[in-house]
Amino acid sequence: MSFDYDLFVIGGGSGGVRAARLASSEAGAKVGLAEEYRMGGTCVIRGCVPKKLMVFASTYSSAFEDAREYGWDVTAGDFDWPVFRTKLNAELDRLEGLYTKNLGNAGVEIHNARAVIKDAHTVELSTGQTFTAKHILVAVGGTPFVPDMEGAEHVITSNEVFNLEKLPKNILIVGGGYIACEFACILNGMGVDVTQYYRGAQILRGFDGEARGHVAELMVQKGVNLHVGTDVLEIKKVDGGLWVKSADGEEGVYEHVMYATGRRPNTDGLGLEEAGVKLGRWGQVEVDDYSQTSVPSIYAVGDVTDRINLTPVAIREGAAFVETVFKGNPTKPDHELVAGAVFTQPELGSVGLTEEDARDQEPIEVYCASFRPMQTLFAGRTDRVMMKLIVSQATRKVLGCHIVSDQAGELIQLAAVAIKMGATKEDFDRTVAVHPTMSEELVTMKTPVRTA
Incomplete structure (x- = not known):
């Protein structure tokens, strides 16, 4: 049987892009890739890269204070969010352009459309086009999870925080994982009055207990109003923002409420189960050691598999997939001792x-x-x-x-x-x-x- 492509990749994030480039440029495969939003995926567009630039920006408030202690005559004004955001968006545009250019240079055919799987060898695009492929790679990443609750339509997530028109005077961040804690520190450093709720006993579950406690104590010292062992009961829109009532009876009004309560694999409506691909409890694509799903022609890498949800891991998984499927060198991605x-x-x-x-x-x-x-x-x-x-x-x-x-x-x-x-x-x-x-x-x- 002849196919339109040797490989069709769904998702233009780090794992999918690496697999597509290597399969095309090093293995000589004919590769198509569909991305429905922006090339670069979560990491480049709404994750690691913009977040780290915000981290850098937020540290200058304490750096100015330190500079004065070291003898420098420094006067710091307020943080200008629109100036920073404009430059941030320009940098993301530049990186997206590089991703697109490098894929094109490698010979990958790019489709700016949403793709869904119709069967083991067929994908259908939102443009109405249908393509067949010998192999399909799912690399669609994850998406923020917001609990189903009254008032949930008023909250923002890490997807929206980069696009705020102005910095709020105050914000409530709900969650205790690394995304919640990072943004609590970022916004605190930018001069926002930050309150953080986490329903668990200590933030950063899964990390070393002593280290978690150390970070939490220093966050509080730096001005984050951290509350553990509590959660949001109600959210209502009122004049001046969002009224929030917590499980321990506290009430407050915040300009924004940001939920960072975990991420879920972005598999809704992708056609995976209909094609016979087995999914886990949270929608994650179940794969073997070689990233192969229950349908032999369909593979998956990155956060959509919910193994280790880190960009460098997705990149390694994408490279291992190409070694295994297109180079005849069965390779398992190494998930041991990942820093x-x-x-x-x-x-x-x-x-x-x-x-x-x-x-x-x-x-x-x-x-x-x-x-x-x-x-x-x-x-x-x-x-x-x-x-x-x-x-x-x-x-x-x-x-x-x-x-x-x-x-x-x-x-x-x-x-x-x-x-x-x-x-x-x-x-x-x-x-x-x-x-x-x-x-x-x-x-x-x-x-x-x-x-x-």
Whole structure:
């Protein structure tokens, strides 16, 4: 049977774009790709990239204060959101153009339309066109989840926050994951009065418990009005904004309420189940180790599979798919020891096991240091850095590393290389410290603070 394409990719995000480019340019496949919104996906258009630029912008408020403590005659005015947003949108347009250009240069045929799956080898576009493909790759990512509740139509999510016409005077952020915490810190740094609700006992579920507590305490110190163990009961539109009543009886009026209560795979209306593709409880596409679904010709990568929802993981999964299907080299994406960073203020960098998970697995030693770093100590800030290593008593391997500090995301990337290579605590100990730095604590902690 002849097909219109060797591969048809649904979704123009990081995973889909990488797979399409490699299949076309390196494997000689005829590739089509459909994207219904903007090329680049969540990460480039409404996720990692604009968020990180907002992080950078938000840190200057404290930087101005520090500069004065260091002797600079600095006068800071108010943050100009329209100026920043205009430049931000221009940068996103530039990146989207690069994604489109690189796909075209690789020989991929782009369809600016929504695609749905009709059967194992057929996709139908919103333009009315229908194409057949030997293989179909689903890479449509995720979408913010908002609970079904009265007043939900009035809230915003991380999709809309980048497009606000003006910064609000105050905002309520609902959620305790990394997106909620990052935006709480971002908007707080930009001068917004931020309240955050989380129904759990502590923010950043899934991260190391000690690190979570450290971040939460510093967020409160910096001005975020954080409430854990509570949730929203009611939302009503009133003069001046949105009236909110919480589970613990508190009431308040906010210009905006932002929900960051998780993301769900973006599979609604895609035709997957009708084509025989098995989905999980939350709509995630179930795949095997090679990203193949229950329909042999259909594969899926990235957040839509709900494995590890990080852009670099989606890119690796897309590349492994091409190796497996188009290069005859069966390759499993490596999901072990994937490092991550939460861009709160300060940041949280993490790789490997948390203390809680490690002690359930085997006897461990915990090395931890908390201290006030030189730069902010001199400026009179009360910030505290935390460096933590989890070590196997039996093998001496470092099972996990957790850092809470400015630039923790940069630091954890380097620590991840050593831990991925199987470094032991003694390997860290033999490494000469770089002085004076915060990170030297990683190689100077000689005595465990506890065993478990």
